[in-house]
Amino acid sequence: MTDRLGPRRSRLALSALLPGLPQLVVGRWGVGGLGLTVWVAFLAVLLTRWARFAAGWGGPLDHQIASLTVVAGLLGTWGWSMFDVSRQAELERSGISQWKLAAEAFKKNRIAVIGAVVIVWVYLIALVTPLIAPYDPAMQGPLMGRLVAPSGEFLLGTDHLSRDVFSRMMYGARISLSIGFVAVGISVTIGTLLGAMAGYLGGWIDAVVMRFVDMVISFPRLVLLIAIVALFDTQSIFLIMAVLGFTQWPGTARIVRGEVLSLREQEFVEATRALGFSRRRIILRHVIPNVLAPVIVTATLGIGNVIVLEAGLSFLGLGLQPPTPSWGSMVADGRDFLLNAWWISTFPGLAIVLTVVAFNLVGDGLRDALDPRLRA
Amino acid sequence: MTTFIVRRLLGAIPLVLGIATIIFFVVNLAPGDPADRFSSPSMSPEAREQIRVNLGLDQPIHIRYVRWLGALAQGDLGVSFSRNRPVTDIIQELLPNTLLLSFTAIGVAFVLGILLGILQAVRQYSLLDSIASIVGLFFYSMPSFWLALMMVLLFSLFASVWGWPIYFPASDIQSIDYAFLSPFEKVRDRLWHLTLPATSLALVLAAGIARYTRASMLEEIRQDFVRTARAKGLSERVVIFKHTLRNALIPVITLVGLYLPFLFSGTVFIETVFAWPGMGKLVVDAILQRDYPIIMGGSLVFAMMVVVGNLVADVLYAVVDPRIRYD
Numbered sequence: 001m002t003d004r005l006g007p008r009r010s011r012l013a014l015s016a017l018l019p020g021l022p023q024l025v026v027g028r029w030g031v032g033g034l035g036l037t038v039w040v041a042f043l044a045v046l047l048t049r050w051a052r053f054a055a056g057w058g059g060p061l062d063h064q065i066a067s068l069t070v071v072a073g074l075l076g077t078w079g080w081s082m083f084d085v086s087r088q089a090e091l092e093r094s095g096i097s098q099w100k101l102a103a104e105a106f107k108k109n110r111i112a113v114i115g116a117v118v119i120v121w122v123y124l125i126a127l128v129t130p131l132i133a134p135y136d137p138a139m140q141g142p143l144m145g146r147l148v149a150p151s152g153e154f155l156l157g158t159d160h161l162s163r164d165v166f167s168r169m170m171y172g173a174r175i176s177l178s179i180g181f182v183a184v185g186i187s188v189t190i191g192t193l194l195g196a197m198a199g200y201l202g203g204w205i206d207a208v209v210m211r212f213v214d215m216v217i218s219f220p221r222l223v224l225l226i227a228i229v230a231l232f233d234t235q236s237i238f239l240i241m242a243v244l245g246f247t248q249w250p251g252t253a254r255i256v257r258g259e260v261l262s263l264r265e266q267e268f269v270e271a272t273r274a275l276g277f278s279r280r281r282i283i284l285r286h287v288i289p290n291v292l293a294p295v296i297v298t299a300t301l302g303i304g305n306v307i308v309l310e311a312g313l314s315f316l317g318l319g320l321q322p323p324t325p326s327w328g329s330m331v332a333d334g335r336d337f338l339l340n341a342w343w344i345s346t347f348p349g350l351a352i353v354l355t356v357v358a359f360n361l362v363g364d365g366l367r368d369a370l371d372p373r374l375r376a
Numbered sequence: 377m378t379t380f381i382v383r384r385l386l387g388a389i390p391l392v393l394g395i396a397t398i399i400f401f402v403v404n405l406a407p408g409d410p411a412d413r414f415s416s417p418s419m420s421p422e423a424r425e426q427i428r429v430n431l432g433l434d435q436p437i438h439i440r441y442v443r444w445l446g447a448l449a450q451g452d453l454g455v456s457f458s459r460n461r462p463v464t465d466i467i468q469e470l471l472p473n474t475l476l477l478s479f480t481a482i483g484v485a486f487v488l489g490i491l492l493g494i495l496q497a498v499r500q501y502s503l504l505d506s507i508a509s510i511v512g513l514f515f516y517s518m519p520s521f522w523l524a525l526m527m528v529l530l531f532s533l534f535a536s537v538w539g540w541p542i543y544f545p546a547s548d549i550q551s552i553d554y555a556f557l558s559p560f561e562k563v564r565d566r567l568w569h570l571t572l573p574a575t576s577l578a579l580v581l582a583a584g585i586a587r588y589t590r591a592s593m594l595e596e597i598r599q600d601f602v603r604t605a606r607a608k609g610l611s612e613r614v615v616i617f618k619h620t621l622r623n624a625l626i627p628v629i630t631l632v633g634l635y636l637p638f639l640f641s642g643t644v645f646i647e648t649v650f651a652w653p654g655m656g657k658l659v660v661d662a663i664l665q666r667d668y669p670i671i672m673g674g675s676l677v678f679a680m681m682v683v684v685g686n687l688v689a690d691v692l693y694a695v696v697d698p699r700i701r702y703d
Contacts, residue, residue: 215394218682222641223659223675224402230663231406308519312645315521316660331522335649338525339533346529349522356517 011085019081030113031084034120039077042070042128049131062130062174069127102293105369112365118358126173135164137171138323150343157343159333168325169348175319175326176355179241179310180303186245188299191252196283196291198253199260210257213250221247222312229318237320240313244306252298259291293370297363304359311352327352381691388683395679396448399672400441409433410668413457444672453676454669458662463673466658471677473549474654477646478639480570481577482632489582490628493589497624498616500594508586516583521645524576528649531572544572547651573650577642581635588631592624599623626697633689636682 011022020035046053056067106112125132134155141162150157156165198209228243263269264287272282313319314328322329327348334344411428428434432443447454453463492512496505515523528546535543545551551565596602597620605619606612644656651657655674662670 211390211394215391215398218391218637218679218686219395219398220637220640220644220675220678220682222644223678224398226644226660226663227399227402227671227675228406231403231408231666304517308517311519312521312641315519315645316648317664328519331519331525335525338529339537342529345522345525349519349526352522353514353518357513360513360517 012082015078015081015085019077022081022085030107030117034117035077035081038073038120038124041124042073042077045128045131046070046074052131056131059130066128066130069124070131073124102366102369106365109365109368112361112369115358115361115365118354119362122173122355122358123177125170126177129170129174133167133170135167137163137168137325139163149341156347157341159330159341159344160337163323165330165344165347168330169327169351172325172327172330172348173351173355175237175324176307176310176352179237179244180307182241183244183248183306183310184299184302186242187248187302188252188295190246191249191298192256192288192291192295194249195253195256196260196288199257200264200283200287201279206257209253213253216247216250217254222309225309225313226316226318229313240310240319244309248302248306252295252302255294255298256291259294260287263287263290297367297370300359300363300366304356304363307352307356307359377694380694384687384690388687391683392680395683396445396676397441399675399679400444401437403668403672404437404440408666410457410666413666448676453673456662456667456670458665458667458670463669466670467655467673467677470654470658473652474643474647474656477570477573477577477652477654478643480574481642482581482635482639484574484578485581485585485635486628486632488578489585490589490625492582492586494593494616494621496586496590497593497597505590512583512586514583515579516587518580519645520576520580520642521649523579524573524646524649527572527576545569546572549652573646573652576649577639577646580642581639584635585628585631589624589628592627593620596620596624626693629693629696630689632692633686636685640678640681 011025014022014025018036019039020032020037023032024036025032053067053070056063141158145158145162146160148154148158148162154164154166156169159165159168194209198206224247225243229240232239269282269286272286277286310319311326311328311331314326315332317329317332319326319329330348331345331352334341334346334348337344411424411431411433414427414431415424425434432440435443444454451464453467455461456463456466459466492508496508499505531540531544532546534540545568549566549569550562551557551569554562554565557565602615602620605615610619640656643654644660646652647654647657648660655677658670659674659678661667662674
């Protein structure tokens with residue numbers, strides 16, 4: 001490389017003008033395009049929804065979060081772009097870590113990158129929904145407005161209570177995504193800890209944990225979920241997150257245990273034992289960090305799985321109480337109006353499919369990227 | 377071989393017992409009193425108490441657990457609250473419907489998935505391979521209830537509105553005039569009603585099976601024995617179907633066991649969407665009506681079907697793969 005200072009200055013200037021542009025200029029289309037579009041979109045939201053943005057600070061919590069997201073997103077993309085440009089030279093000089101190798105391999109997988117961009121967008125839209133949704137999701141319009149076909153006024157039509165399907169879909173995204181995120185967070189934590197303990201300690205702990213895992217895995221999980229959710233009358237979002245999280249972990253535990261069994265016999269773990277480290281320290285500091293790659297993959301694929309499950313529960317009427325919109329309950333709402341108003345069921349279902357496909361694409365991409373044996 | 381099967385059967389007993397225990401405690405420790413169903417607020421406390429005694433609810437939970445297990449060992453699952461019939465009778469009546477649906481679906485799924493997987497592996501990186509991968513991913517990520525609704529919309533509602541040459545019924549297992557049909561028409565009527573539910577269930581599973589078969593085939597195709605077979609001058613058809621496929625299908629067999637829980641979860645939705653009188657719909661309705669004996673009995677039957685399915689898959693695996701030792 002020739003003189004870095006000159007182009008770097010100009011790229012910093014570019015960055016100050018439009019975040020993401022300097023990255024695009026050097027051909028990093030993934031992050032650059034994402035940064036630029038996010039910045040432009042947030043700026044557009046700020047300019048066109050100024051009244052709602054300003055009113056948001058005194059409004060309910062989700063409204064405050066939405067306004068905060070817009071500010072944080074604008075400043076964040078700007079700051080990230082500048083920081084990224086100024087650090088690029090340094091990053092190029094520094095050594096290549098395992099994670100950086102994986103990131104490079106991931107970026108080569110175009111489909112997976114597209115999946116990641118879709119996920120980021122779905123999350124961002126879910127966060128700023130109160131600012132950009134055209135209508136109130138619970139607002140019931142006049143009787144004449146029932147089952148209106150998709151048009152310019154109602155992008156995806158209205159449902160049997162004259163509510164705007166598009167707005168409800170945007171609000172529904174928040175339920176699906178937050179439940180997916182939290183439930184998988186719970187399950188990954190429990191699964192990793194129990195799996196690592198079972199694999200490393202062996203003995204009766206291993207026997208008990210793995211028998212329990214066998215039991216839960218050979219059970220149609222949906223039946224268990226329906227039973228728990230239906231029998232606990234309060235259908236709060238936290239109950240559903242907890243129930244999904246606490247029934248999701250056995251898969252992770254099984255994978256982690258398998259990895260730990262082979263890891264346990266390796267020299268570096270033997271070395272920690274020879275050094276007299278406590279078992280807790282060995283498991284937490286030396287074993288678990290080395291099984292994170294498969295855990296990340298199962299977590300990503302698990303989010304898609306949980307989103308489908310939550311939609312299923314809502315579809316059966318066991319999700320959140322109406323009028324809170326959720327993708328699954330919206331599909332159920334449209335069931336009785338399939339012939340006259342196909343849009344009510346179709347579009348929320350498409351939203352589920354698109355989101356889950358994105359998570360599966362990223363999960364597959366991560367699996368290929370994180371496994372050194374598969375790296376070309 | 378016999379000892380292997382017997383040992384696996386014995387090993388399944390604690391598993392079933394554990395599952396039964398989980399079911400019992402989840403259902404019985406959840407808030408809500410089964411006696412509420414039979415009492416009204418205007419009842420005297422004594423009458424209320426009598427109902428609890430009649431249902432055995434006055435006993436502490438561990439006594440109830442032992443009693444329930446004892447009855448279970450004798451094949452008695454109690455009497456349904458909402459239908460006033462023994463649970464075993466109801467299950468005997470509905471189980472065949474669920475088995476018909478799920479066996480058709482898993483059969484179609486395996487045939488479709490394996491064929492597609494072979495095609496994709498043989499033509500790796502071709503246009504067909506990429507299209508099948510993408511389409512498969514979409515089906516794989518699809519909630520089965522939504523796919524079922526879309527099938528109803530297209531092949532039942534729109535098909536009859538737009539006057540397509542063939543359309544399928546949107547609900548139920550047989551026509552109203554089923555009893556008056558000739559034997560041949562009865563079979564036809566059954567198949568006609570089975571098409572949409574079984575296809576919705578099968579497509580989601582087939583996508584996963586195709587993916588797995590493709591990976592397994594690709595792994596086998598690279599093996600030395602395949603090169604030897606080709607070097608011997610065997611035709612490509614013999615190489616693929618006789619040498620590669622036989623070995624590639626061994627890991628696919630484990631999918632049978634792995635997919636059963638998904639399959640039965642799927643039947644719950646499909647039966648609800650198509651008003652198919654089966655176990656899944658039975659359990660969902662029972663849960664909504666707080667019919668405790670059916671909830672416990674139905675979930676137990678589901679769990680046992682999964683356990684038995686896993687056993688069958690294990691035994692099959694041992695039969696087809698001589699490398700597995702039976703001891």
